[in-house]
Amino acid sequence: MKVYRYKKEDEYTYALGATVVMEYLLNNPSLVQGVIFHPDFTSIETxxxxxxxxxxxxxxxDTQAKPFNIVSSKENCFCMAIIRKVNETILDGNHVVLVNPSNAGNLGTIIRSCIGFGVEDIAIILPAVDLFDPKTIRASMGAKAKIRIELFENFQEYEKRFHKNNMYPFMLDGSKKLHETKIEKPFSLILGNEATGLAKEFAVVGQPVRIDQSDKIDSLNLPIATSIGLFYSTTMN
Amino acid sequence: MKVYRYKKEDEYTYALGATVVMEYLLNNPSLVQGVIFHPDFTSIETxxxxxxxxxxxxxxxDTQAKPFNIVSSKENCFCMAIIRKVNETILDGNHVVLVNPSNAGNLGTIIRSCIGFGVEDIAIILPAVDLFDPKTIRASMGAKAKIRIELFENFQEYEKRFHKNNMYPFMLDGSKKLHETKIEKPFSLILGNEATGLAKEFAVVGQPVRIDQSDKIDSLNLPIATSIGLFYSTTMN
Structure with a gap:
């Protein structure tokens, strides 16, 4: 098996680490093109x-050392899988909508939280970080294999198709505090870019909410704000 | 000014990036030994x-390029400060207690969330990642300058001094769901290591709580579990 340094336009990506590889084998084996062990991999059971x-x-x-030098820059990683990329379609129900997320690690962490709270459909509004980046897949700890993610050219395209959803844009100046808001299902929790948040136009697409927080910080980090939204919407409502 | 590659035993650490430097200058200027601009730094206002x-x-x-190559491996960073390390003492009140945290970025993110939810005292039970690692300070986005963190050799030492606090160990098999638990103040939210969580002995130090989550993931990541605990304890109680 031959592997290449990952590029966004490739048809394949890589799942790094035995845990992540196993998640793909168990949840989405049809996407796995091949698995490579490092010669130093010694977990006999696995x-x-x-x-x-x-x-x-x-x-x-296959067993080879070289692919690990090519794909995985510095991490301790002894097992990888070659994964075919497919475009997915999200289903009706509760959604997380990420507008222009820019960090692969953050996206992976959000995927893991979504699965943790039973929200299995994520909409991403472009432009955005590459959701097939091996860093995204690794940060999700394999949860990427269990979720549907669909890309939308703009928010209007998403809104048109899911106009029945109750939209909750998360904004620092949102008019209601999250913990005083009744989140009606099916919901769309909408969160903006790490640095810039949501543009003020989003205030009219639904009920803007804010997470009550001290003015001693600029904002919570994106995966944390998203996860608090998920926790509150799924368990406290 | 001369800087060195950061080592845990040094008396000084580094705040990287203008935002973080500014937080130290505004909140804790007596710790700042010096500030260095990169010659390419062009934000005149800042x-x-x-x-x-x-x-x-x-x-x-000072204005020099070399310190940036020494301290900051690869990040885009044009301003740094040399920060004197001091041992702090936490005060009575609400605490987050981290048992053996092992990741600098996670610790920084937790510090930021603590400040966001008004919990300004963190206890760390050793062994743990170096809380003065420049990565911790950077991930906190400068919130490190606004918080008290005290190191304890073991949990008993912490428990003895703060026996009046209501202890809530976060455990995957905690006997009560967090969102069905009344969190009494002053509280101690106790969270374990990223990979191993809390040892089962912690179940008896207080009311063990679990964040209700799908069995499709192993666990939420540590900063996320901590931040959900903070959100719930400070706003929903």
Missing amino acids: IKHIEEICTAKGIEL | IKHIEEICTAKGIEL
Whole structure:
């Protein structure tokens, strides 16, 4: 198997680390083109388990050191999978809508929280960080294999298709405090870019909410604001 | 001014980036030993503001490129401050207690959330990541300058001094769901290491709580679990 330094336009991406590889094998095996072990990988149990699944599903297996130098810059990583990229379509229901997210690690963390709180559809409004970046997939700890994510050229395109959803833009000057707001289902929790937040035009697309916080910080970080929104909307409503 | 590659045993650490430097100058100027601009730093307004504060407080200023290569590996950073490390003592009140946190970026993000929710005292149970690591300070976005953090050799030492606090260990098998628990003040939200969580002995130090989550993920990430705990304890109680 031959691997290349990851580029956004490639048809394939990489799942790095045995945990993440295993999530793909269990949840989305049809996307796995092949699995590569590092010659120094010594977790016999894990190797055996992965080999069994690969054999059963007809997935190619290989042992080589070089691919790890090419794909994974510095991390301690002894197992990887080559994953076919597919465009997904989100379903009706509760959504997280990320407007122009710019950081791969943050996106991965948000994916993990979404799955944790049972929201399995994410809309991303472009431009945005590459959701297939191996860093995104690794930061999601494999949760990327269990979620649907759809890209939209602009917010209007999303809004048109999901006009039945109750929209809650998260804004620092949102007119209601999150914890005093009844979140009606199906909901769309809408969060802006890490540095700039949501443009003020978003105040009219639904009920703007703010997370009550001290003015001693500029804002909470994006995965944290998103996760608090998810916790509140799914367990306190 | 001479700077060195940061080491844990040094008496000084570094605040990287103008935002973080400014937080120290405004909140804790007595810790700032000097400020260095990169020759390519062109934000005239910011330079002027920092110069004014440094002049008023008698803080040394310098313009050099080399320190940035030494201290800041790869980040885009045009301003830094040399910060004196001091051991702090936490006060009575609401606390976050981190048992063996191992990641500098996570610790910085938690510091930022604590300030955001008005909890200004953090106890760290050793062993733990170096809280003066420039990565911690940078990830806190300068919130490190506004918080008290005290290190404890073990949990018993903390518990003895703050036995009046209501202790809430966060455990995946905690006997009560967080959102069904009344959090009594002053509270101690206790969270374990990123990989291992809290040892089961912690179940008896107070009321163990769990954040209700899908079994499709192993756990939420540590800053997210901590921040949800903070949001719930400070705004919903």
